[in-house]
Amino acid sequence: MNPAKVSDTPARSWSLGSAPGAVPLLGHALALWRRPLEFLASLPAHGDVVEFRLGPSRAYLACHPELVHHVLVNPRVFDKGGVFDKARQLLGNSLSVSRGDDHRFQRRLIQPAFHSTRIAAYTAGVGDDTRRAIRSWRAGRTQDIGEAMHALLMQVAARTLFSTSADEETVEEARQCLRTVSQGIYRRTVAPLGIMEKLPTPGNRRYDHANARLREIVDTMIDERRRSEEDHGDLLSTLLRAEHPETGQRLTDEEVLDQVVTFLVAGSETTASTLAFVFHLLGAHPEAERRVHAEIDAAVGDRSPVFDDLPRLEFTRAVITEALRLYPPSWMSMRVAAVDTELGGHPVPAGTMVVYSAHALHHNPELFPDPEEFVPERWLGERAKEVPRGALLPFGAGSHKCIGDVLALTETALIVATIASRWRLRPVPGSVLRPEPKATLEAGPLPMICEPR
Numbered sequence: 001m002n003p004a005k006v007s008d009t010p011a012r013s014w015s016l017g018s019a020p021g022a023v024p025l026l027g028h029a030l031a032l033w034r035r036p037l038e039f040l041a042s043l044p045a046h047g048d049v050v051e052f053r054l055g056p057s058r059a060y061l062a063c064h065p066e067l068v069h070h071v072l073v074n075p076r077v078f079d080k081g082g083v084f085d086k087a088r089q090l091l092g093n094s095l096s097v098s099r100g101d102d103h104r105f106q107r108r109l110i111q112p113a114f115h116s117t118r119i120a121a122y123t124a125g126v127g128d129d130t131r132r133a134i135r136s137w138r139a140g141r142t143q144d145i146g147e148a149m150h151a152l153l154m155q156v157a158a159r160t161l162f163s164t165s166a167d168e169e170t171v172e173e174a175r176q177c178l179r180t181v182s183q184g185i186y187r188r189t190v191a192p193l194g195i196m197e198k199l200p201t202p203g204n205r206r207y208d209h210a211n212a213r214l215r216e217i218v219d220t221m222i223d224e225r226r227r228s229e230e231d232h233g234d235l236l237s238t239l240l241r242a243e244h245p246e247t248g249q250r251l252t253d254e255e256v257l258d259q260v261v262t263f264l265v266a267g268s269e270t271t272a273s274t275l276a277f278v279f280h281l282l283g284a285h286p287e288a289e290r291r292v293h294a295e296i297d298a299a300v301g302d303r304s305p306v307f308d309d310l311p312r313l314e315f316t317r318a319v320i321t322e323a324l325r326l327y328p329p330s331w332m333s334m335r336v337a338a339v340d341t342e343l344g345g346h347p348v349p350a351g352t353m354v355v356y357s358a359h360a361l362h363h364n365p366e367l368f369p370d371p372e373e374f375v376p377e378r379w380l381g382e383r384a385k386e387v388p389r390g391a392l393l394p395f396g397a398g399s400h401k402c403i404g405d406v407l408a409l410t411e412t413a414l415i416v417a418t419i420a421s422r423w424r425l426r427p428v429p430g431s432v433l434r435p436e437p438k439a440t441l442e443a444g445p446l447p448m449i450c451e452p453r
């Protein structure tokens, strides 16, 4: 097959390395399975492109930001195959798993719904939702901040997507279903064979039930909304009214359902984990915490923060960016070479898996000095300009770049501002952060003590 027509890899001499420590038959599969973060972060030291083996198959990690960019902006060559094909069976043909012309079509239709001018309206109630959620917090009480943020995020996601149509009980039920579905999708996409999920085990039955119930809940809301024909100013209304700019085509109810479930899966745990990491970092760095508190007090005071306050929360946003650098929720993603091609001048045969890892990029000392240190100042003023282009990649790049990035950053900043204006969260002595790399990077158990400010 002829090499595909792609924008060339940036011209310079790129080094190809091999991951050390391959085990007979398995290659590096065990290392990637058992300690994925350490394994991925160790690879850039061996080259700009590093080859590793998963059983008999060869795979490549694109380590240099320019090569990662090259992979992500050439989706016809580096295609969303592999796990995304399996995810498609689970999520329907929605934005995150579609490809090619179909993806381009969906993206054009849906992109306006995420335009920054709409985000202000979607997030208008986030501060009030957060206030309500933390009303039950008591001085001295310990709580798992990951769990608390997950519950809150589901309320916020429901508000953003469906405004007021969901009652609290239904939202909580949807949250429980979403947890089961997200974990099930992860297990099913990484499982090499499609047999295990078809067996009538209790776990599979739980997954099937949660998936059916979640879709039923969302379906009911779409149905109600279609009948009322009112514009509620939320994401669901925008999706239902979205029209392709050229063809005028709209999404069917089934397509809206797939998209909404995808937004819940792609947007809730990622944002909730980011918040948990932010509060963990603030609890561990009192000086940064003081600065965040002072900034929020000056910019927002006692009222609920809104979208327009964000420009004045510069340090708070730098803390969030630094949390996303240290703990990117989307820690690894992959593409498959659709045709024989090359990466950094090295041949990549069709069918080869090409991986990019935000975790590996963000922890590379060549890109970020003292990569393990929490330094929000990296993202302020002139210093921010020193960060190499493409080195920070929490939301990916190219045509599949996260469509919810502005929404996620806005929700995160508003929630941090609302909570930090009232509470300081202290780590429980002796508790240690152990991030869990699953479908997203989760914070794991994170007990923190609430102290009123």
Ligand code: HEM
Pocket (backbone or CB within 6 Å): 095, 096, 097, 107, 262, 263, 264, 266, 267, 268, 270, 271, 274, 328, 329, 330, 333, 334, 393, 394, 395, 396, 397, 399, 400, 401, 402, 403, 404, 405, 407, 408, 409
């Ligand atoms: C901190 C929170 C979030 C992070 C870190 C994050 C990260 C990412 C990343 C890295 C990708 C690209 C994956 C790849 O290249 O394979 C992605 C895609 C996507 N994200 Fe997010 N995301 C977040 C929040 C959200 C939210 C709030 C939504 C929606 C409400 C969302 C919806 C999506 C969708 C639909 C895609 C697929 C886009 C496409 O393929 O065109 N995400 N996200």
